Amino acid sequence: MTSDVDTNNSILPTKTPLPSSTENNKQNHTVIILASGLSERLGQPKQLLSKHGEPLICYMTKIALATKPLAIIVVLPQDQPAITDAINGLVRQNPIIYTVINLIPETGMAHSLSLGIEALTNLKISLINRVLIMGVDQVLLDSEHLKELLAFKSTVVASSYQYLDKAYSTDTGKNNIIGLPIVINVERLKQWQPALRGDKGLRYLIRALPPNQLSTVINHQLSYDIDTPKQLFYARQQHWLDA
Template sequence: MMTQNHAVIVLASGLSQRLGQVKQLLNKDGEPLICYMTKLALATQPQAIIIVIPEDNLLIASAITELATQHDNVHTIMNPIPETGMAHSLYLGIKALNRLDSADSCDSLLINRVLIMGVDQILLDEEHLLTLLAGTQTVVASGYSSLENWSNWQDLDEKAVIDKKNAIDETTATETLKKDIIGLPLSIDYELLKQWQALLTGDKGLRYLIRGLPTSQISTVDNHQLSYDIDTPEQLAHARAQRWLDRVDLI
């Protein structure tokens, strides 16, 4: 699947207050989650990757240092006020990307689209990212179900098992996994993203701006596995029980 010239912004400056520990440093397949997700981004062969992390966490910065050393297209940006929300992290990511893009002409980037992703959708895979990048609409976003607590996760797991056993019809299955979120990761036209930079404030700035676009400029790639993110201790315990995350932390 061919992708367009693109860059990636990884939003990784969340403070994980509900989780009670740093989610960026949870381990998946023997490495910190922030490294695992950065490698997924690298697999899409981007022109550049901008990783936005909290300014005062040396462990997160250290975890990503080796990858940044190995790949000269990986750049780390510090967010001094991560508590202000995701939109400010994205603002800083766009600012850093603009700075790279306007560098000396011999090193300038050729970017048509920007892939924006977080770090805690633990079942995200390379195929989904490539599908987002292959889209032609102004915004190609992910569509998935809203699962806010562990009981919802358990319900979805149980329903999926029942569906397989009973071979229920496609309409019923669609209702079972009804999509009600359009969000990250997403691919967006770079020029539009630059225009929106100054409008990004608070925690939901980008989603608000996307909703203002004509529907003809937006498409979604459904993937209910993206519902599984890590925000609470219960979700973390469930993810470890399912072996989606390692049972112990290395850092």
């Protein structure tokens, strides 16, 4: 059976050892960045869109670094050397960043997340108790929002934001979205891994949680993601992305 993990870009044992509990007892989370989407509707890799003069995938990884995680696992699509090259500079500078190659990115976000969980398990870091999961196309995401998510201690802490239609206008007939970025207890995430299928596995699992296990942080700026040329045009017009 072919593995979905590219061992040339994943969990490298030669990297600098991760900090022990005596070195920094405040670090207790890792980050999984889901960046293996094929951007078929957009027509170009959203990972390589430019924000403040650098590829979006690098910008988002730096936001994740600002939360001071134990490790960051970035899941990338296969056969996309430009994306891999873009993130490799950060990987060389930061020994806590690892990349995993998704050989079948067309299967959806849930498979990408499953690969991230598998890589996380292979790290064997006993200090980890929570996982921050994020994507790369919420162009107004910042590190402050991620830190606010991490400040809660619930089993799951999710972002909440307004539903927008494809033209970026509000559809008041729909409830707020509960979704990424999200912080999950690591043991709960591993329990959920077998149920992750397609694009919506995680969202359905979160909806099934009892209220006392779920907290949300409202940030309507997260409504603006980039899936279509029209959305990209709007984001550039607002100077959220470089032209």
